[in-house]
Amino acid sequence: NVSVALFTADLRVHDNPVLRAALDGAPRVVPLFVVDSGIRAAGFVSPNRAAFLADCLADLDGALRARGGRLVVRHGDVVAETCRVAAETAAGTVHLAAGVSGYATTRERGLRAALAADRRELRVHDTSLTTLPAGAVAPAGRDHYAVFTPYLRRWLAAEPRPVLAAPRVLRVPRVRSERLPDAARLGATGERSPRLPTGGEDPARRRLRGWERGGLDGYADRHDDLAGDATSRLSPYLHFGCLSATELRHRAGRRAGPGAAAFVRQLAWRDFHHQVLAARPDAAWHDYRPRGDRWRRDEAAVEAWRAGRTGYPLVDAAMRQLREEGWMHNRARLIAASFLTKTLYEDWRIGARHFLALLVDGDVANNQLNWQWVAGTGTDTRPNRVLNPLTQARRFDPRGEYVRRWVPELAGLAGPSAHRPWRAAADVDYPPPIVELTAAAERFHAARRG
Ligand code: FAD
Numbered sequence: 001n002v003s004v005a006l007f008t009a010d011l012r013v014h015d016n017p018v019l020r021a022a023l024d025g026a027p028r029v030v031p032l033f034v035v036d037s038g039i040r041a042a043g044f045v046s047p048n049r050a051a052f053l054a055d056c057l058a059d060l061d062g063a064l065r066a067r068g069g070r071l072v073v074r075h076g077d078v079v080a081e082t083c084r085v086a087a088e089t090a091a092g093t094v095h096l097a098a099g100v101s102g103y104a105t106t107r108e109r110g111l112r113a114a115l116a117a118d119r120r121e122l123r124v125h126d127t128s129l130t131t132l133p134a135g136a137v138a139p140a141g142r143d144h145y146a147v148f149t150p151y152l153r154r155w156l157a158a159e160p161r162p163v164l165a166a167p168r169v170l171r172v173p174r175v176r177s178e179r180l181p182d183a184a185r186l187g188a189t190g191e192r193s194p195r196l197p198t199g200g201e202d203p204a205r206r207r208l209r210g211w212e213r214g215g216l217d218g219y220a221d222r223h224d225d226l227a228g229d230a231t232s233r234l235s236p237y238l239h240f241g242c243l244s245a246t247e248l249r250h251r252a253g254r255r256a257g258p259g260a261a262a263f264v265r266q267l268a269w270r271d272f273h274h275q276v277l278a279a280r281p282d283a284a285w286h287d288y289r290p291r292g293d294r295w296r297r298d299e300a301a302v303e304a305w306r307a308g309r310t311g312y313p314l315v316d317a318a319m320r321q322l323r324e325e326g327w328m329h330n331r332a333r334l335i336a337a338s339f340l341t342k343t344l345y346e347d348w349r350i351g352a353r354h355f356l357a358l359l360v361d362g363d364v365a366n367n368q369l370n371w372q373w374v375a376g377t378g379t380d381t382r383p384n385r386v387l388n389p390l391t392q393a394r395r396f397d398p399r400g401e402y403v404r405r406w407v408p409e410l411a412g413l414a415g416p417s418a419h420r421p422w423r424a425a426a427d428v429d430y431p432p433p434i435v436e437l438t439a440a441a442e443r444f445h446a447a448r449r450g
Pocket of ligand 1: 359
Protein backbone atom coordinates (compact mmCIF):
# COMPACT_ATOMS: atom_id res chain seq x y z
CA ASN A 1 0.00 0.00 0.00
CA VAL A 2 1.57 3.25 -1.22
CA SER A 3 0.56 6.89 -1.34
CA VAL A 4 2.15 9.94 -2.93
CA ALA A 5 2.79 13.19 -1.01
CA LEU A 6 3.06 15.82 -3.72
CA PHE A 7 5.10 18.77 -2.45
CA THR A 8 4.29 22.21 -3.85
CA ALA A 9 4.59 25.19 -1.50
CA ASP A 10 5.09 23.15 1.67
CA LEU A 11 8.76 22.21 1.56
CA ARG A 12 9.16 20.99 5.12
CA VAL A 13 8.74 17.95 7.35
CA HIS A 14 7.44 19.76 10.47
CA ASP A 15 3.72 20.49 10.67
CA ASN A 16 3.03 19.24 7.17
CA PRO A 17 -0.59 18.03 6.80
CA VAL A 18 0.12 16.52 3.38
CA LEU A 19 3.03 14.40 4.52
CA ARG A 20 1.23 13.46 7.74
CA ALA A 21 -1.92 12.33 5.89
CA ALA A 22 0.10 10.34 3.36
CA LEU A 23 1.94 8.55 6.17
CA ASP A 24 -1.26 7.91 8.12
CA GLY A 25 -2.87 6.44 5.02
CA ALA A 26 -0.18 4.04 3.83
CA PRO A 27 2.97 2.41 5.20
CA ARG A 28 5.03 3.53 2.20
CA VAL A 29 5.07 7.06 0.82
CA VAL A 30 6.56 8.72 -2.25
CA PRO A 31 7.60 12.30 -1.31
CA LEU A 32 7.39 13.80 -4.78
CA PHE A 33 8.47 17.11 -6.24
CA VAL A 34 7.76 17.78 -9.90
CA VAL A 35 9.79 20.52 -11.61
CA ASP A 36 6.68 21.71 -13.38
CA SER A 37 7.05 22.79 -17.01
CA GLY A 38 3.73 24.64 -16.61
CA ILE A 39 5.14 27.06 -14.01
CA ARG A 40 8.00 27.84 -16.35
CA ALA A 41 5.57 28.39 -19.22
CA ALA A 42 3.46 30.67 -17.01
CA GLY A 43 6.53 32.88 -16.59
CA PHE A 44 6.65 32.51 -12.82
CA VAL A 45 10.25 31.30 -12.57
CA SER A 46 12.76 33.93 -11.45
CA PRO A 47 16.49 33.54 -10.82
CA ASN A 48 16.13 34.54 -7.16
CA ARG A 49 13.27 32.21 -6.35
CA ALA A 50 14.85 29.39 -8.35
CA ALA A 51 18.11 29.69 -6.37
CA PHE A 52 16.17 29.68 -3.11
CA LEU A 53 13.99 26.77 -4.24
CA ALA A 54 17.06 24.70 -5.17
CA ASP A 55 18.30 25.16 -1.58
CA CYS A 56 14.86 24.21 -0.24
CA LEU A 57 14.75 20.97 -2.23
CA ALA A 58 18.26 19.94 -1.16
CA ASP A 59 17.37 20.65 2.46
CA LEU A 60 14.09 18.73 2.21
CA ASP A 61 15.87 15.76 0.66
CA GLY A 62 18.34 15.84 3.57
CA ALA A 63 15.53 15.90 6.14
CA LEU A 64 13.77 12.98 4.42
CA ARG A 65 17.02 10.99 4.18
CA ALA A 66 17.65 11.53 7.90
CA ARG A 67 14.33 9.70 8.40
CA GLY A 68 15.15 6.83 6.07
CA GLY A 69 13.49 8.27 2.95
CA ARG A 70 14.43 10.70 0.16
CA LEU A 71 12.84 13.20 -2.18
CA VAL A 72 11.73 11.85 -5.55
CA VAL A 73 12.27 14.48 -8.25
CA ARG A 74 10.68 14.44 -11.68
CA HIS A 75 10.52 16.94 -14.52
CA GLY A 76 7.57 17.67 -16.80
CA ASP A 77 3.90 18.45 -16.64
CA VAL A 78 2.88 18.16 -12.99
CA VAL A 79 -0.37 16.31 -13.70
CA ALA A 80 1.10 13.81 -16.16
CA GLU A 81 4.22 13.18 -14.09
CA THR A 82 2.33 12.70 -10.82
CA CYS A 83 0.01 10.20 -12.50
CA ARG A 84 3.05 8.40 -13.92
CA VAL A 85 4.72 8.11 -10.50
CA ALA A 86 1.43 6.93 -8.95
CA ALA A 87 1.14 4.25 -11.65
CA GLU A 88 4.80 3.15 -11.33
CA THR A 89 4.45 2.70 -7.56
CA ALA A 90 0.82 1.45 -7.62
CA ALA A 91 -0.13 4.28 -5.28
CA GLY A 92 -3.87 4.51 -4.59
CA THR A 93 -3.92 8.07 -3.30
CA VAL A 94 -2.13 11.33 -3.99
CA HIS A 95 -2.09 13.97 -1.24
CA LEU A 96 -1.83 17.67 -2.09
CA ALA A 97 -2.05 20.99 -0.24
CA ALA A 98 -4.85 23.35 -1.27
CA GLY A 99 -3.70 26.47 -3.10
CA VAL A 100 -5.55 29.67 -3.86
CA SER A 101 -4.04 30.98 -7.08
CA GLY A 102 -5.64 30.30 -10.44
CA TYR A 103 -2.65 28.11 -11.27
CA ALA A 104 -3.02 26.01 -8.12
CA THR A 105 -6.75 25.44 -8.55
CA THR A 106 -6.34 24.48 -12.20
CA ARG A 107 -3.58 22.04 -11.21
CA GLU A 108 -5.85 20.54 -8.56
CA ARG A 109 -8.72 20.06 -11.00
CA GLY A 110 -6.41 18.52 -13.58
CA LEU A 111 -4.94 16.11 -11.06
CA ARG A 112 -8.32 15.04 -9.72
CA ALA A 113 -9.65 14.25 -13.17
CA ALA A 114 -6.51 12.47 -14.41
CA LEU A 115 -6.16 10.36 -11.27
CA ALA A 116 -9.87 9.46 -11.26
CA ALA A 117 -9.53 8.23 -14.85
CA ASP A 118 -6.87 5.86 -13.50
CA ARG A 119 -9.05 4.86 -10.52
CA ARG A 120 -6.87 6.73 -8.10
CA GLU A 121 -7.85 9.38 -5.61
CA LEU A 122 -6.67 12.93 -4.96
CA ARG A 123 -6.95 14.15 -1.36
CA VAL A 124 -6.53 17.87 -0.81
CA HIS A 125 -5.50 19.21 2.60
CA ASP A 126 -6.31 22.63 3.88
CA THR A 127 -4.46 24.96 6.22
CA SER A 128 -1.01 24.18 4.94
CA LEU A 129 -0.43 27.47 3.13
CA THR A 130 -2.24 29.72 5.61
CA THR A 131 -3.31 29.34 9.24
CA LEU A 132 -7.01 29.42 8.35
CA PRO A 133 -8.18 27.95 5.05
CA ALA A 134 -9.51 30.54 2.63
CA GLY A 135 -13.26 30.85 3.17
CA ALA A 136 -13.14 29.42 6.73
CA VAL A 137 -14.51 32.71 8.02
CA ALA A 138 -16.71 34.92 5.87
CA PRO A 139 -19.26 37.70 6.41
CA ALA A 140 -22.93 36.74 6.17
CA GLY A 141 -23.96 36.18 2.57
CA ARG A 142 -20.48 36.74 1.09
CA ASP A 143 -17.61 34.47 0.17
CA HIS A 144 -14.76 36.61 1.53
CA TYR A 145 -13.86 39.64 3.62
CA ALA A 146 -13.03 42.77 1.64
CA VAL A 147 -11.92 44.76 4.72
CA PHE A 148 -9.10 43.69 7.01
CA THR A 149 -10.29 44.83 10.47
CA PRO A 150 -13.50 42.74 10.65
CA TYR A 151 -11.57 39.84 9.13
CA LEU A 152 -8.94 40.15 11.85
CA ARG A 153 -11.58 39.99 14.58
CA ARG A 154 -13.00 36.74 13.23
CA TRP A 155 -9.54 35.37 12.47
CA LEU A 156 -8.35 35.98 16.05
CA ALA A 157 -11.42 34.24 17.42
CA ALA A 158 -11.00 31.14 15.24
CA GLU A 159 -8.83 28.37 16.62
CA PRO A 160 -6.08 27.28 14.19
CA ARG A 161 -5.59 23.55 13.79
CA PRO A 162 -3.01 21.92 16.11
CA VAL A 163 0.62 21.64 15.02
CA LEU A 164 1.64 18.24 13.63
CA ALA A 165 4.90 16.58 14.64
CA ALA A 166 7.53 15.77 12.01
CA PRO A 167 7.58 12.08 11.09
CA ARG A 168 10.37 10.02 12.67
CA VAL A 169 10.76 7.42 9.94
CA LEU A 170 9.72 7.09 6.35
CA ARG A 171 9.69 4.20 3.91
CA VAL A 172 9.90 5.13 0.25
CA PRO A 173 9.28 2.49 -2.46
CA ARG A 174 11.79 2.04 -5.28
CA VAL A 175 11.07 4.52 -8.02
CA ARG A 176 13.16 6.49 -10.50
CA SER A 177 14.23 9.94 -9.39
CA GLU A 178 16.20 12.61 -11.19
CA ARG A 179 19.04 14.58 -9.63
CA LEU A 180 18.20 17.42 -7.28
CA PRO A 181 17.84 20.44 -9.58
CA ASP A 182 19.98 23.56 -9.46
CA ALA A 183 18.56 26.98 -10.38
CA ALA A 184 19.25 26.49 -14.10
CA ARG A 185 17.49 23.11 -14.08
CA LEU A 186 14.54 24.86 -12.43
CA GLY A 187 14.29 27.05 -15.51
CA ALA A 188 16.03 30.21 -14.30
CA THR A 189 17.90 32.29 -16.79
CA GLY A 190 19.70 35.46 -15.85
CA GLU A 191 21.51 36.65 -12.79
CA ARG A 192 20.38 36.26 -9.21
CA SER A 193 20.71 38.97 -6.60
CA PRO A 194 24.10 38.87 -4.89
CA ARG A 195 22.80 38.77 -1.30
CA LEU A 196 20.06 36.18 -1.19
CA PRO A 197 19.20 34.22 1.95
CA THR A 198 19.74 30.45 1.97
CA GLY A 199 16.57 28.44 1.43
CA GLY A 200 15.38 25.39 3.34
CA GLU A 201 13.62 24.28 6.49
CA ASP A 202 16.76 24.03 8.55
CA PRO A 203 17.90 27.65 7.94
CA ALA A 204 14.26 28.68 8.41
CA ARG A 205 14.03 27.07 11.84
CA ARG A 206 17.36 28.59 12.86
CA ARG A 207 16.16 32.03 11.80
CA LEU A 208 12.88 31.48 13.64
CA ARG A 209 14.64 30.56 16.88
CA GLY A 210 16.93 33.60 16.57
CA TRP A 211 13.89 35.80 15.92
CA GLU A 212 12.07 34.45 18.96
CA ARG A 213 15.15 35.06 21.14
CA GLY A 214 16.11 38.48 19.86
CA GLY A 215 13.46 40.18 17.70
CA LEU A 216 9.89 39.25 18.48
CA ASP A 217 9.45 41.14 21.76
CA GLY A 218 10.56 44.44 20.23
CA TYR A 219 8.58 43.98 17.01
CA ALA A 220 5.65 46.28 17.86
CA ASP A 221 7.97 49.25 18.46
CA ARG A 222 10.57 48.58 15.81
CA HIS A 223 8.92 47.00 12.79
CA ASP A 224 8.77 50.28 10.84
CA ASP A 225 12.35 51.33 11.62
CA LEU A 226 13.96 51.00 8.19
CA ALA A 227 17.59 51.15 9.31
CA GLY A 228 16.94 48.91 12.32
CA ASP A 229 15.86 46.07 10.00
CA ALA A 230 13.90 44.64 12.90
CA THR A 231 11.37 42.42 11.14
CA SER A 232 11.61 38.63 11.04
CA ARG A 233 12.66 38.20 7.38
CA LEU A 234 10.72 34.95 7.48
CA SER A 235 8.67 35.77 4.35
CA PRO A 236 10.69 33.67 1.85
CA TYR A 237 10.45 30.69 4.20
CA LEU A 238 6.70 31.16 4.50
CA HIS A 239 6.35 31.53 0.74
CA PHE A 240 8.02 28.18 0.04
CA GLY A 241 6.47 26.55 3.10
CA CYS A 242 9.80 25.90 4.84
CA LEU A 243 7.87 27.11 7.87
CA SER A 244 4.21 26.62 8.60
CA ALA A 245 2.22 29.79 9.30
CA THR A 246 0.10 27.74 11.71
CA GLU A 247 3.13 26.79 13.76
CA LEU A 248 4.29 30.43 13.81
CA ARG A 249 0.89 31.55 15.02
CA HIS A 250 0.85 28.97 17.83
CA ARG A 251 4.39 29.80 18.92
CA ALA A 252 3.83 33.57 18.90
CA GLY A 253 0.37 33.13 20.45
CA ARG A 254 1.94 31.51 23.51
CA ARG A 255 3.98 34.65 24.18
CA ALA A 256 2.56 37.63 26.03
CA GLY A 257 3.26 41.20 25.03
CA PRO A 258 2.70 43.65 22.21
CA GLY A 259 5.55 42.28 20.03
CA ALA A 260 4.00 38.84 19.66
CA ALA A 261 0.51 40.32 19.18
CA ALA A 262 1.74 42.63 16.39
CA PHE A 263 3.53 39.74 14.69
CA VAL A 264 0.42 37.52 14.81
CA ARG A 265 -1.53 40.37 13.23
CA GLN A 266 0.90 40.35 10.27
CA LEU A 267 0.21 36.65 9.79
CA ALA A 268 -3.48 37.58 9.59
CA TRP A 269 -2.68 39.98 6.73
CA ARG A 270 -1.20 37.06 4.87
CA ASP A 271 -4.30 34.94 5.36
CA PHE A 272 -6.49 37.92 4.47
CA HIS A 273 -4.88 38.37 1.06
CA HIS A 274 -5.06 34.64 0.37
CA GLN A 275 -8.80 34.53 1.09
CA VAL A 276 -9.34 37.50 -1.26
CA LEU A 277 -7.42 35.78 -4.05
CA ALA A 278 -9.20 32.47 -3.48
CA ALA A 279 -12.57 34.19 -3.97
CA ARG A 280 -11.37 36.51 -6.74
CA PRO A 281 -8.55 34.82 -8.68
CA ASP A 282 -8.92 37.52 -11.35
CA ALA A 283 -7.59 40.05 -8.79
CA ALA A 284 -4.10 38.75 -9.55
CA TRP A 285 -4.03 40.98 -12.64
CA HIS A 286 -7.33 42.91 -12.75
CA ASP A 287 -8.43 45.75 -10.48
CA TYR A 288 -10.22 44.34 -7.45
CA ARG A 289 -12.17 47.62 -7.24
CA PRO A 290 -11.92 49.41 -10.58
CA ARG A 291 -11.72 53.19 -10.18
CA GLY A 292 -11.52 54.08 -13.84
CA ASP A 293 -7.83 54.96 -13.58
CA ARG A 294 -6.16 56.13 -16.76
CA TRP A 295 -2.61 55.45 -15.71
CA ARG A 296 0.19 57.41 -17.31
CA ARG A 297 2.82 55.66 -19.36
CA ASP A 298 6.18 57.35 -19.08
CA GLU A 299 8.76 54.67 -19.78
CA ALA A 300 11.69 56.89 -18.69
CA ALA A 301 10.08 57.52 -15.30
CA VAL A 302 9.33 53.81 -14.80
CA GLU A 303 12.90 52.92 -15.75
CA ALA A 304 14.25 55.46 -13.23
CA TRP A 305 12.03 53.85 -10.57
CA ARG A 306 13.20 50.34 -11.43
CA ALA A 307 16.85 51.40 -11.41
CA GLY A 308 16.61 53.32 -8.12
CA ARG A 309 17.40 56.64 -9.78
CA THR A 310 14.28 58.75 -9.15
CA GLY A 311 16.20 61.42 -7.23
CA TYR A 312 14.23 60.59 -4.05
CA PRO A 313 16.77 58.81 -1.85
CA LEU A 314 14.29 56.78 0.19
CA VAL A 315 12.56 55.40 -2.91
CA ASP A 316 15.91 54.69 -4.54
CA ALA A 317 17.30 52.96 -1.44
CA ALA A 318 14.24 50.69 -1.42
CA MET A 319 14.60 49.76 -5.08
CA ARG A 320 18.31 49.06 -4.70
CA GLN A 321 17.74 46.88 -1.66
CA LEU A 322 15.33 44.85 -3.78
CA ARG A 323 17.92 44.36 -6.49
CA GLU A 324 20.73 43.46 -4.07
CA GLU A 325 18.85 41.24 -1.65
CA GLY A 326 15.79 40.04 -3.55
CA TRP A 327 13.87 41.35 -0.54
CA MET A 328 12.64 44.68 0.70
CA HIS A 329 11.47 45.97 4.07
CA ASN A 330 7.66 46.27 4.28
CA ARG A 331 7.73 50.03 4.94
CA ALA A 332 10.03 50.44 1.94
CA ARG A 333 7.65 48.36 -0.22
CA LEU A 334 4.80 50.70 0.75
CA ILE A 335 6.83 53.80 -0.08
CA ALA A 336 8.20 52.47 -3.39
CA ALA A 337 4.77 51.24 -4.49
CA SER A 338 3.00 54.46 -3.55
CA PHE A 339 5.62 56.43 -5.44
CA LEU A 340 5.07 54.42 -8.62
CA THR A 341 1.28 54.30 -8.53
CA LYS A 342 0.36 57.63 -6.98
CA THR A 343 3.28 60.01 -7.42
CA LEU A 344 4.15 58.82 -10.92
CA TYR A 345 0.59 57.55 -11.48
CA GLU A 346 1.80 54.45 -13.32
CA ASP A 347 -0.19 51.21 -13.49
CA TRP A 348 0.31 48.98 -10.41
CA ARG A 349 0.78 45.95 -12.68
CA ILE A 350 4.10 47.37 -13.90
CA GLY A 351 5.36 47.52 -10.34
CA ALA A 352 3.91 44.16 -9.34
CA ARG A 353 5.65 42.54 -12.31
CA HIS A 354 9.01 44.08 -11.38
CA PHE A 355 8.65 42.98 -7.74
CA LEU A 356 7.70 39.45 -8.81
CA ALA A 357 10.79 39.27 -11.01
CA LEU A 358 13.06 39.99 -8.03
CA LEU A 359 11.38 39.17 -4.71
CA VAL A 360 12.50 35.88 -3.24
CA ASP A 361 9.19 35.88 -1.30
CA GLY A 362 7.34 36.94 -4.51
CA ASP A 363 3.86 35.58 -4.11
CA VAL A 364 0.74 36.07 -6.21
CA ALA A 365 -1.60 36.63 -3.25
CA ASN A 366 0.65 38.85 -1.13
CA ASN A 367 2.34 40.77 -3.90
CA GLN A 368 -0.58 41.48 -6.19
CA LEU A 369 -3.03 42.31 -3.41
CA ASN A 370 -0.59 44.49 -1.52
CA TRP A 371 0.11 46.33 -4.76
CA GLN A 372 -3.60 46.83 -5.26
CA TRP A 373 -3.96 47.94 -1.63
CA VAL A 374 -1.32 50.64 -2.18
CA ALA A 375 -2.64 51.65 -5.62
CA GLY A 376 -6.11 52.17 -4.19
CA THR A 377 -7.71 49.59 -6.47
CA GLY A 378 -7.74 46.94 -3.74
CA THR A 379 -8.91 46.60 -0.15
CA ASP A 380 -7.54 49.81 1.41
CA THR A 381 -10.41 51.74 2.99
CA ARG A 382 -8.52 54.99 2.26
CA PRO A 383 -7.66 54.41 -1.39
CA ASN A 384 -6.60 58.00 -2.12
CA ARG A 385 -3.86 58.47 0.47
CA VAL A 386 -0.48 59.30 -1.02
CA LEU A 387 2.75 58.58 0.89
CA ASN A 388 5.18 61.48 0.68
CA PRO A 389 8.71 60.03 0.64
CA LEU A 390 10.15 63.01 2.53
CA THR A 391 7.59 62.77 5.33
CA GLN A 392 8.11 59.00 5.43
CA ALA A 393 11.88 59.60 5.62
CA ARG A 394 11.48 61.86 8.65
CA ARG A 395 9.41 59.22 10.43
CA PHE A 396 11.06 55.96 9.46
CA ASP A 397 14.67 56.84 8.58
CA PRO A 398 15.21 59.97 10.68
CA ARG A 399 19.01 59.71 10.65
CA GLY A 400 19.32 58.81 6.98
CA GLU A 401 21.06 55.49 7.76
CA TYR A 402 18.90 53.31 5.52
CA VAL A 403 19.51 55.65 2.61
CA ARG A 404 23.27 55.77 3.10
CA ARG A 405 23.36 51.95 3.34
CA TRP A 406 21.79 51.46 -0.08
CA VAL A 407 22.72 54.63 -2.00
CA PRO A 408 26.49 54.90 -1.67
CA GLU A 409 26.60 58.17 -3.67
CA LEU A 410 25.01 59.79 -0.62
CA ALA A 411 27.38 58.30 1.95
CA GLY A 412 29.05 61.68 2.45
CA LEU A 413 25.83 63.45 3.49
CA ALA A 414 25.41 63.44 7.27
CA GLY A 415 22.20 62.63 9.19
CA PRO A 416 18.85 63.47 7.60
CA SER A 417 20.49 65.70 4.96
CA ALA A 418 20.94 62.46 2.95
CA HIS A 419 17.21 62.70 2.18
CA ARG A 420 17.58 66.08 0.42
CA PRO A 421 20.73 65.84 -1.67
CA TRP A 422 19.54 68.76 -3.85
CA ARG A 423 20.29 71.03 -0.89
CA ALA A 424 23.85 69.74 -0.40
CA ALA A 425 26.63 72.28 -0.73
CA ALA A 426 29.05 69.66 -2.03
CA ASP A 427 28.79 68.16 -5.50
CA VAL A 428 26.91 64.86 -5.29
CA ASP A 429 26.81 62.47 -8.23
CA TYR A 430 23.10 61.69 -7.89
CA PRO A 431 20.12 62.49 -10.17
CA PRO A 432 17.79 65.42 -9.47
CA PRO A 433 14.17 64.49 -8.56
CA ILE A 434 12.25 63.26 -11.61
CA VAL A 435 8.99 64.73 -10.37
CA GLU A 436 7.81 67.46 -8.00
CA LEU A 437 5.85 65.93 -5.10
CA THR A 438 3.07 68.46 -4.53
CA ALA A 439 2.23 68.77 -8.22
CA ALA A 440 2.29 64.99 -8.56
CA ALA A 441 -0.11 64.51 -5.65
CA GLU A 442 -2.47 67.08 -7.17
CA ARG A 443 -2.30 65.30 -10.53
CA PHE A 444 -3.25 62.03 -8.83
CA HIS A 445 -6.18 63.50 -6.90
CA ALA A 446 -7.45 65.33 -9.98
CA ALA A 447 -7.29 62.10 -12.00
CA ARG A 448 -9.19 60.20 -9.30
CA ARG A 449 -11.84 62.88 -9.18
CA GLY A 450 -12.18 62.20 -12.91
P1 FAD B 1 7.42 40.55 9.21
O1 FAD B 1 7.14 41.97 9.46
O2 FAD B 1 8.36 39.84 10.12
O3 FAD B 1 6.00 39.81 9.21
C1 FAD B 1 5.87 38.40 9.41
C2 FAD B 1 5.16 37.75 8.26
O4 FAD B 1 3.84 38.26 8.13
C3 FAD B 1 5.81 38.00 6.92
O5 FAD B 1 6.88 37.13 6.69
C4 FAD B 1 4.65 37.80 5.96
O6 FAD B 1 4.46 36.42 5.66
C5 FAD B 1 3.46 38.28 6.76
N1 FAD B 1 3.16 39.67 6.36
C6 FAD B 1 3.66 40.81 6.89
N2 FAD B 1 3.09 41.87 6.28
C7 FAD B 1 2.26 41.41 5.35
C8 FAD B 1 1.40 42.02 4.40
N3 FAD B 1 1.26 43.34 4.29
N4 FAD B 1 0.71 41.21 3.57
C9 FAD B 1 0.82 39.87 3.65
N5 FAD B 1 1.60 39.24 4.53
C10 FAD B 1 2.31 40.00 5.38
N6 FAD B 1 4.84 39.65 1.15
C11 FAD B 1 5.16 38.45 0.62
O7 FAD B 1 5.28 37.49 1.37
N7 FAD B 1 5.30 38.29 -0.72
C12 FAD B 1 5.18 39.33 -1.59
O8 FAD B 1 5.31 39.12 -2.80
C13 FAD B 1 4.88 40.61 -1.07
N8 FAD B 1 4.77 41.69 -1.89
C14 FAD B 1 4.46 42.92 -1.34
C15 FAD B 1 4.30 44.01 -2.21
C16 FAD B 1 3.98 45.27 -1.70
C17 FAD B 1 3.80 46.43 -2.63
C18 FAD B 1 3.80 45.43 -0.31
C19 FAD B 1 3.44 46.78 0.27
C20 FAD B 1 3.95 44.35 0.55
C21 FAD B 1 4.27 43.08 0.05
N9 FAD B 1 4.40 41.97 0.89
C22 FAD B 1 4.71 40.74 0.36
C23 FAD B 1 4.09 42.05 2.34
C24 FAD B 1 5.27 42.40 3.26
O9 FAD B 1 5.95 43.52 2.79
C25 FAD B 1 6.26 41.25 3.43
O10 FAD B 1 5.57 40.07 3.77
C26 FAD B 1 7.26 41.54 4.54
O11 FAD B 1 7.98 42.71 4.24
C27 FAD B 1 8.22 40.38 4.69
O12 FAD B 1 9.20 40.67 5.63
P2 FAD B 1 9.24 39.92 7.03
O13 FAD B 1 9.17 38.45 6.83
O14 FAD B 1 10.43 40.46 7.76
O15 FAD B 1 7.89 40.43 7.70
